[in-house]
Amino acid sequence: MVSEKVEQVLHMNGGEGEYSYVKNASVQRKVISEAKHLIQESISELYCSNFSDECFKIADLGCSSGPNAYLPTWDVIEALQTTCYLLNRKPPVLQVFLNDLPGNDFNSTFKLLPSFYERLKAQKDDEFGQCFIAAVPGSFYGRLFPTHSLHFIFSSYALHWLSQAPKGLVSGSGNSLNKDNIYIAKTSPPRVHKAYFDQFESDFTTFLKSRSEELKLGGRMVLALKSDDKRYHNIWEAFGEAICDLVSEGLIEESKLESFNVPFYGPSAEEISRLVEQEGTFSIHKLETHYQNWYVGFDNNGNKLDYCETAKQMATRFRAIAESLVASHFGNDIVDEIYKRFFVKLIECLKTGLGVSPYLLISLIKK
Numbered sequence: 001m002v003s004e005k006v007e008q009v010l011h012m013n014g015g016e017g018e019y020s021y022v023k024n025a026s027v028q029r030k031v032i033s034e035a036k037h038l039i040q041e042s043i044s045e046l047y048c049s050n051f052s053d054e055c056f057k058i059a060d061l062g063c064s065s066g067p068n069a070y071l072p073t074w075d076v077i078e079a080l081q082t083t084c085y086l087l088n089r090k091p092p093v094l095q096v097f098l099n100d101l102p103g104n105d106f107n108s109t110f111k112l113l114p115s116f117y118e119r120l121k122a123q124k125d126d127e128f129g130q131c132f133i134a135a136v137p138g139s140f141y142g143r144l145f146p147t148h149s150l151h152f153i154f155s156s157y158a159l160h161w162l163s164q165a166p167k168g169l170v171s172g173s174g175n176s177l178n179k180d181n182i183y184i185a186k187t188s189p190p191r192v193h194k195a196y197f198d199q200f201e202s203d204f205t206t207f208l209k210s211r212s213e214e215l216k217l218g219g220r221m222v223l224a225l226k227s228d229d230k231r232y233h234n235i236w237e238a239f240g241e242a243i244c245d246l247v248s249e250g251l252i253e254e255s256k257l258e259s260f261n262v263p264f265y266g267p268s269a270e271e272i273s274r275l276v277e278q279e280g281t282f283s284i285h286k287l288e289t290h291y292q293n294w295y296v297g298f299d300n301n302g303n304k305l306d307y308c309e310t311a312k313q314m315a316t317r318f319r320a321i322a323e324s325l326v327a328s329h330f331g332n333d334i335v336d337e338i339y340k341r342f343f344v345k346l347i348e349c350l351k352t353g354l355g356v357s358p359y360l361l362i363s364l365i366k367k
Contacts, residue, residue, distance in 0.1 A: 005163060005164050006101075006139075006161060006162060006163055006164055006263045006325075007101045007102070007103075007139045007163070009103075009324055009325060009328040010101060010103070010161065010263075010324055010325055011100075011101055011103035011104050011105070011324050012025075012064045012065060012104065012105070012320060012321055012324075013105075013319070013320045013321075013323055013324070014065060014104075014105030014107075014108060015105065015108065016108070018316065019316060019319045019320050019323065020066075020320060021064055021065055021066060021105070021320045021321070022065060022066035022067075022108055023320070025064070025066060025068050025317075025320070026317070027292065027317060028064070028068055028156065028157050029068050029071065030292070031156055031157055031224050031290075031292075031359060032068060032071045032072060032075075032156050032224070033071075034224075034290055034361060035072075035154075035156060035222055035224050035361050036075050038222045038286060038288075038361055038363045039072060039075045039076060039079065039154060039222050040075055040076075040078065040079035040082075041079075041363070042152060042220035042221075042222055042285075042363055043075075043076050043079035043080060043083070043152060043220070044079050044082070044083045045220070046151060046152065046218065046219070046220050047079075047080060047083045047084070047087075048083065048087070049218060051092075051151075053092065053151070054092055054093060055092055055093045055094075055095050056076075056080065056092040056093070056094050056095070056151055056152075057095045057097070057149060057150050057151050057152075058073070058076055058094070058095070058096055058097070058150065058151060058152040058153065058154070059096075059097040059098075059099055059136070059144070059145065059150055059152075059153050059154070059214075060072050060073065060096070060097070060098050060099065060153075060154050060155070060156075061099045061100075061140045061144075061153060061154070061155040061158060062099065062100055062140065062155050062156065062157070062158025062159070062161075063098040063099060063100050063104075063109070064100055064104060064158075065100075065104055065105040065106065065108040065109045066108055066109060066112070067112055069098055069109045069112075070109075070112065070116050072154045072156070073094075073096050073116075073131075073133070076094070076096075076152065077094065077120070077124070077128060077131065080092070080094065080128070081124065081128050090129065091128050091129045092129070093129060093130045093131075093132070094128075094129070094130070094131040094132070095132050095134075096131065096132065096133045096134070097134055097135075097136045097144075097145070097150075098133065098134070098135050098136065099135070099136045099137070099138065099140060099144060100137065101137065101138070101139060102137040102138070103324070104137070106135050106137070109135075110135070113133060116133075117131075139163065140155070140158070140207060140210070141163040141203050141206050141207060141210075142206065142210055143210050143213065143214065144210070144214065145214040146214070147213055147214065148213075148214070148215070148216050148217075149214060149216075150214050150215050150216065150219060151215070151216055151219055151220070152219065152220050152221070152222075153211055153214075153215065153219070153220075153221040153222075154221070154222050154223075155221075155222075155223050155224070155225075156223075156224040156225075157224055157225065157226065157359075158225070159204065159207065159223060159225040160225045160226040160264055160265060160266050160267075161263060161264060162196075162199050162200060162203055162263040162264060162265055163199075163203050163206075163263070164199070164263055165199075165261040165262070165263045166195040166196050166198065166199040166261060166263075167195065167199070168191070168195045168198075169192060169195050169261050175258075176258040176259075177189060177191055177192055177195075178192045178261065179258065180240070180244050180257070181237070181240050182236060182239065182240040182243065182257070182260050182261060182262050183196075183234065183236035183237060183240060183261070183262045183264065184196055184228075184234070184236075185234070185237045185240065186237070196265045197265065197267075197271070199263075199265065200265040200267055200271075201275060204267075204272075204275050205275060205278075205279050208275075208276065208279045208281060208282060209279065209281065211366075212279075212281035212282065212366055215366045216366070217366060218365065218366060219365075219366045220285075220363070220364070220365055220366075221282070221363075221364045221365075221366070222361070222362065222363050222364075223360075223361075223362045223364070224359060224360065224361050224362075225266070225267070225359060225360055225362075226266040226357065226358070226359050226360075227266045227267060227268060227269065227289065227358040227359055227360050228266035228267070228268065228358065229356070229358045231354070231356075232354045232355065232356040232357075232358075233294075233349045233352070233354050233355055233356075235294075235314075235318065235346075235349075235357070236262055236264065238342065238345040238346060238348075238349050239318070239322075239342050239345070241345050242338055242339075242341035242342040242344070242345050243257055243260075243330075243338060243341075244257065245341050246334070246337065246338065246341060251334065251337065252330060252334060256329065256330055259329075260329050260330070262325070263325075266358075267360070269287055269289055269360055272284075272287065272360060272362060273287065276364065280367075281366060281367055282364040282365065282366055282367065283364065283365050283367055284362065284363070284364055285363040285364060285365050286361075286362070286363040287360065287361070287362050287363075288360065288361040288362075289358060289359075289360055290358065290359050290360075290361060291356050291357070291358050291359075292356065292357045292358075292359065293355065293356055294310070294314060294346075294349070294350060294355030294356065294357065307347050307350045307351060308347060310346075310350055311343050311344075311346035311347045311350060312343060314346050315339050315342050315343040315346060318339075318342070319335075319339050323335060326338060
């Protein structure tokens with residue numbers, strides 16, 4: 001990831017195979033479930049504040065593919081139906097825009113659209129009304145919709161992806177400032193952390209400005225994104241260690257490792273608060289920090305998983321998310337071996353008991 005923009009190479013694995021996002025999105029599904037109360041609270045409060053439009057327009061940014069893409073929409077439908085019932089009003093027409101990068105497998109998502117409409121008709125009958133769903137491919141680090149056209153925006157597990165790898169990670173002599181690492185690690189110098197934060201600051205500010213122009217006055221936004229906590233293992237650090245092992249064995253060129261900087265940043269709650277205040281067009285209604293343990297615990301049949309099975313599930317889920325980046329930089333031929341080594345590193349991490357991933361849930365109001 002030297003000069004390539006993320007939008008040119010990043011996408012969750014499509015299809016329905018072993019390493020597909022559709023088969024490995026349980027973590028993301030749980031996060032959307034955790035955000036449900038903020039989504040429904042935002043919709044209810046927004047609708048109760050003198051809402052008079054005939055059409056309620058929402059966007060899900062970074063929707064990815066498969067059934068998860070429809071979960072936030074269903075939460076919105078339930079909130080609108082409940083609120084309208086209490087106000088003795090007919091629910092508005094709902095217009096939903098599903099957004100992701102052009103490489104996203106939208107086909108997998110829209111194959112599920114008939115079953116979504118069938119569920120809507122079966123469970124809501126004529127109580128809700130019309131719902132129209134469309135795709136809007138493109139990067140959310142820029143404008144996607146007309147000015148003042150949306151009422152509500154949701155984004156889950158997408159904003160921690162940067163628009164590009166941070167600049168300034170190579171010294172004047174051409175050496176990597178983050179030697180043997182692909183992300184911020186314990187051995188990374190302060191300049192590396194600053195480079196990552198600077199890129200996140202630029203991207204997140206652009207995101208806020210773009211959404212502010214697209215939302216109506218008083219419009220709402222709910223965001224979920226990964227955070228970081230130095231008390232726990234960082235999964236990217238473990239992934240980098242796996243690549244380092246292959247470099248030491250001569251299976252990957254060192255230059256390939258040194259030029260690979262993951263376009264990812266998990267901000268702290270304090271950083272988010274500061275950047276929102278600094279940008280100035282939104283106010284934070286609520287900001288919550290949640291923690292998700294790496295240890296899965298049980299399989300679908302209720303059987304307890306050991307470290308090995310847990311690590312296997314984690315490596316597979318991670319591959320569904322990051323394989324496009326890894327393959328575009330290191331080549332397809334080495335991908336299987338990288339994830340085999342990563343699997344071993346995950347077992348080591350799990351045994352320490354420090355496998356925890358923090359994430360943030362943020363509710364914002366356009367001023």
